Amino acid sequence: MTGLDSKLFEQIVSFRRELHAEPELSWHEYKTSDRIAAFLDQLGIPCKRGVAGTGIVAxxxxxxxxxxxVALRADMDALPIQEETGLPFSSQVPGVMHxxxxxxxTSMLLGAAALLAQEKDRPAPIRFLFQPAEETGKGAKKMIEDGALENVALIFGGHLDRHFPAGTVAVTDGPVNASTDQFHxxxxxxxxxxxxxxxxxxSVVVGSLLVMALQTIVSREVNPAHPSVVTVGHFEAGTASNxxxxxxxxxxxxxAQEQSVRESLHRSIERIARxxxxxxxxxxDVTIDLGTPPLSNPPDTAELAREAVRNSLGEEALRKLEIANMGGEDFAYYMEQIPGCYVRFGSVLAGKEGFPAHSSRFDFDEQALNVGATYYHAVGLAAGRRLLAQGE
Structure with missing residues (x-):
């Protein structure tokens, strides 16, 4: 596998562990931003700070x-979770954990920045987006409002995934993340x-009927081939037994993984409640708060991503999502504006298979850092070549 040499890989691993030990919550990624800016400065890559508050554009x-x-994006915020991994570089911030x-x-994108800075033939300019507040679902939208996508034609991002072994990248045409709306x-x-x-x-009887009726939306109104979920997570009523x-x-x-299904679910909830x-x-009264949109990869940019994986990591590194992922990702806001592709980096760690993301014991195989950096380097160049060909 091409990619980071041993010295640079050690730097990236060390950087990741520093971030892990000092995690910061959404909109408060101040030390994280300082570290990223310092690393970029060492690479000779100028950056603009304060984008979306704590974000960086380089x-x-x-x-x-x-x-x-060509834009490459990484998110950088942590979660309000007390870490229980026992790692030597565990979070030193009570109640906050990556x-x-x-x-x-963040670390793999910095690795890619190092590789791309060394690259003698970069067809198109590269923009690195270090985004705050993905966990709130609002960071990407604020980055866009602050101009992060100005003069950007293509964007690429990805997420570590414990369902795939380290050394692999899952690239999928079509839906990869669901919308994340809430109803009240x-x-x-x-x-x-x-x-x-x-x-x-x-109101208890009315609410109980409503809970049961809402369960028929997905089971009886949505095509089973289009994954969707309606979940009542909170029901509060009454003050005394008599x-x-x-x-x-x-x-x-x-x-929902598709916009048309998303809109249909909204209408059904309102109709049933009424x-x-x-x-x-x-x-x-029904209120629906819009969250992140569905995230779907266009076939042509997904093929571009596959090409980058094949050329840099080999055909054997390619995987695809086999089951629907109903989690949300605010990268979808970027993809509403411009084409791109969102992939999954295999990262399952032996002995930690049972601890998913958002678990207090979550960890990942750090070899995925090299894989991610290698992929971003390759896809940045491949996307640039495509833009050059289209321009000619």
């Missing part, structure tokens, strides 16, 4: 600077004495 010129940029691999994402339903009934239900409108609740609150999550309210003479 530009590397290409041989043909009339071409638009439990989703963003320390790895307020039921207004009529309170009363438990002994005289005929004088009341029982009092009929006058109101109830339901909150939940909506997930109908049950009319059935029981209750007033029901």
């Amino acid at each position: 530009n590397l010129p290409g041989k043909h600077d009339h071409l638009p940029y 439990a989703c691999g963003h320390d790895g994402h 339903i307020k039921i207004h009934g009529q309170g009363g004495h438990a002994a005289r239900p005929h004088e009341a409108i029982d 009092v009929i609740a006058s109101s109830a609150q339901l909150d939940g999550s909506i997930r 109908s049950i309210g009319e059935l029981h003479n209750a007033v029901i």
Whole structure:
């Protein structure tokens, strides 16, 4: 495998461990940003700080600077989790942990920056995006608002994935992440004495019917070939055992891998809530908060990513997603603006297979850092060659 030499790999591993020991929550990645800027400065790559608050944008010129940029993105925030890995470089910040691999994402992109800085023939200019607050689902949108995609034609990103062995990259056409919307339903009934239900409108009964009815949306209204989820995660009502609740609150999550299904789920939730309210003479208010959109790879840019994997890591390194991933990823906001591809870096660590991302014991195989850096280097060049060919 080409990629980082032993000295640079050691640097990248050391950098990752430093980040891991001092994780920072979304919108507060100050020390992380300082470290990234210092590393880029050592590489001779100028950067703009303060993008989206703590984010960084760094530009590397290409041989043909009339071409638009190829962007490579890494997220850098941690999670409010108390670490229990027992690693010698465990988090030193109580209640905060890099439990989703963003320390790895940042480190592999810096490795790619080092490789690309050494590259004598960069067809198109490269832009490195170090993004805050992915865990909030809002960091990418703020980066875009602050101009991170100006004059960018293609964008590439990825995520560590324990479902694949280290040394592999999963590249998939079509859906790779789901939308992450939330719904909030307020039921207004009529309170009363438990002994005289005929004088009341029982919000618990109405809410219970609503919970069950919502479960029929995915099972009976959505094509089984299109993965989607409607989950009621919170149901609150009542104050005492002998009092009929006058109101109830339901909150939940909506997930879909396609925009048309996403919109259909919204309409179904509103329709069912309205109908049950009319059935029981209750007033029901529905609010849907939009989260990240679905993330889907266009076939042509996915093939470009596969080409980069084949050329740099070999055909045997290629994998694809075999099952639907219903997690969200705010990289989707970039892909709403410009084409690109989002991949998964195999990173399963022996003995840690049972600890998924967002677990207090999550860890990954650090060989994935070399794989990620190698891939980003290769795809940055491949994308530049495509832009050059299109320009000619």
